[in-house]
Amino acid sequence: MNSQWYGIVLLGGPGSGKGTQAVLLASALNIPHISTGDLFRYNLKQGTPLGILAKSYMDRGELVPDEVTVAMVRDRLSQPDCALGFILDGFPRNVAQAEALDAVLAEFGRVITSAPYLHVNDAVLLERLSNRWTCRSCGAVFNKVTPPPREGCKKEHCDGELYRRPDDEPETQKNRIRVYEKQTAPLIIFYAKRGLISEISGEQDVEHVQLDMLRAVNLGMSGSSSQGAMKPSAADEEC
Numbered sequence: 324m325n326s327q328w329y330g331i332v333l334l335g336g337p338g339s340g341k342g343t344q345a346v347l348l349a350s351a352l353n354i355p356h357i358s359t360g361d362l363f364r365y366n367l368k369q370g371t372p373l374g375i376l377a378k379s380y381m382d383r384g385e386l387v388p389d390e391v392t393v394a395m396v397r398d399r400l401s402q403p404d405c406a407l408g409f410i411l412d413g414f415p416r417n418v419a420q421a422e423a424l425d426a427v428l429a430e431f432g433r434v435i436t437s438a439p440y441l442h443v444n445d446a447v448l449l450e451r452l453s454n455r456w457t458c459r460s461c462g463a464v465f466n467k468v469t470p471p472p473r474e475g476c477k478k479e480h481c482d483g484e485l486y487r488r489p490d491d492e493p494e495t496q497k498n499r500i501r502v503y504e505k506q507t508a509p510l511i512i513f514y515a516k517r518g519l520i521s522e523i524s525g526e527q528d529v530e531h532v533q534l535d536m537l538r539a540v541n542l543g544m545s546g547s548s549s550q551g552a553m554k555p556s557a558a559d560e561e562c
């Protein structure tokens with residue numbers, strides 16, 4: 324079991340594989356995987372006011388307001404299972420959220436230690452979102468390569484029903500990519516300025532992406548730069 328502290332922010336477009344990789348990384352490092360999308364979907368399933376509010380934004384592929392999202396994350400990060408760190412998937416989603424995250428971590432005397440960035444071309448993102456099936460019960464994700472069994476989930480004795488996320492419909496997919504490019508992609512520069520970004524090709528198979536991911540987060544701990552680590556260019560520094 325590791326005893327290091329990891330503050331990991333996973334960056335990448337919708338469908339780039341953040342959730343798939345975060346599950347594996349959480350198991351390898353023994354720290355929790357915190358997905359703001361999953362937290363919103365859980366709240367919606369429970370019928371909470373937060374879930375109902377979030378749905379109106381998620382259905383359009385827009386971001387849920389920052390104050391709501393930051394309060395939810397703040398609460399989650401203060402849980403005891405985050406004592407050795409966490410993997411954030413889908414948060415922060417814009418610079419204001421990244422600054423709010425810094426402020427929350429400062430209260431705990433912590434900082435972000437690495438920000439792996441999964442790069443996947445838009446055409447591949449759209450194809451993946453169109454072929455994704457998720458288990459309502461255990462959250463397992465299926466795709467073209469590992470197609471969903473006809474009779475339901477069947478992952479580790481699960482019998483859950485499989486469904487397609489409403490925000491994976493074609494028009495919403497495209498808006499999610501637009502929102503990502505406008506609001507979330509600037510975080511690559513935000514974290515590159517701190518030497519925390521490692522760019523990884525998310526178009527490799529899942530196992531190879533995971534190997535690159537493990538290398539990125541462990542190198543992040545020692546502060547050295549990995550192959551593919553990005554430094555901001557002079558032009559980027561100016562913006």
Ligand code: AP5
Nearest residue numbers: 337338339340341342343359360381386387413451455466
């Ligand atoms: P969220 O749930 O975070 O969605 P997302 O960021 O769009 O990411 P996805 O979950 O769609 O994809 P992923 O990168 O996890 O890919 P996955 O591993 O599933 O957010 C949804 C909505 O919630 C937002 O639009 C917003 O409204 C709201 N929200 C969430 N966070 C917010 C925040 N911080 N602020 C405001 N609003 C927020 O993989 C995709 C598919 O590809 C799967 O089928 C998978 O099996 C397959 N796949 C994965 N890896 C590979 C591989 N290497 N090769 C082939 N196939 C692969």
